[in-house]
Amino acid sequence: QKEVEQNSGPLSVPEGAIASLNCTYSDRGSQSFFWYRQYSGKSPELIMSIYSNGDKEDGRFTAQLNKASQYVSLLIRDSQPSDSATYLCAVNRGRGSQGNLIFGKGTKLSVKP
Amino acid sequence: ETGVTQTPRHLVMGMTNKKSLKCEQHLGHNAMYWYKQSAKKPLELMFVYSLEERVENNSVPSRFSPECPNSSHLFLHLHTLQPEDSALYLCASSQGGVDTQYFGPGTRLTVL
Numbered sequence: 192q193k194e195v196e197q198n199s200g201p202l203s204v205p206e207g208a209i210a211s212l213n214c215t216y217s218d219r220g221s222q223s224f225f226w227y228r229q230y231s232g233k234s235p236e237l238i239m240s241i242y243s244n245g246d247k248e249d250g251r252f253t254a255q256l257n258k259a260s261q262y263v264s265l266l267i268r269d270s271q272p273s274d275s276a277t278y279l280c281a282v283n284r285g286r287g288s289q290g291n292l293i294f295g296k297g298t299k300l301s302v303k304p
Numbered sequence: 305e306t307g308v309t310q311t312p313r314h315l316v317m318g319m320t321n322k323k324s325l326k327c328e329q330h331l332g333h334n335a336m337y338w339y340k341q342s343a344k345k346p347l348e349l350m351f352v353y354s355l356e357e358r359v360e361n362n363s364v365p366s367r368f369s370p371e372c373p374n375s376s377h378l379f380l381h382l383h384t385l386q387p388e389d390s391a392l393y394l395c396a397s398s399q400g401g402v403d404t405q406y407f408g409p410g411t412r413l414t415v416l
Contacts, residue, residue, distance in 0.1 A: 279347065
């Protein structure tokens with residue numbers, strides 16, 4: 192069983208719509224969850240981190256965590272063409288200093304004008 | 305410079321060459337990481353250094369040799385690589401106790 196799973200996409204949404212990106216993880220002891228955005232040819236950049244069940248909002252982005260279902264999602268409201276990128280879900284088993292992140296393969300998002 | 309920097313940004317080498325990748329972080333962090341990103345595969349953690357001590361080595365072949373002389377600098381020494389080692393090599397750093405990692409721009413490596 193893969194440790195962190197994401198639908199590879201591409202996920203295509205029209206400009207202004209809500210994009211919903213999903214991620215499941217296998218290690219029930221995971222404590223920290225992250226969403227990174229990666230533009231083609233660039234390095235990943237952190238968008239959101241979430242540690243507790245529920246929703247966390249930051250501007251147009253909302254991360255949702257459900258540890259019972261081992262599920263984390265990212266919602267992007269009012270999607271813009273500049274949001275077109277690959278979104279990586281990453282999970283850390285603990286909150287220690289080693290920061291051993293396990294990444295999913297990423298979901299490619301395309302926002303059409 | 306700010307953040308995490310990596311040099312060179314692009315590298316082409318033959319299988320018999322020896323080269324080194326360099327990473328420098330200007331964030332005051334005390335943990336640094338090397339990742340490999342190949343097409344169609346997830347980011348793979350290669351090495352972790354915390355307080356200049358290697359704490360993770362994910363079964364990486366010995367033709368990759370890391371070095372962390374201080375908390376701001378990290379090297380990846382390469383020798384007798386194979387074509388399948390061609391990938392984007394990413395460096396990241398984080399602050400101990402806070403596991404958010406910040407990535408450098410990467411080195412695109414091509415092995416001929």
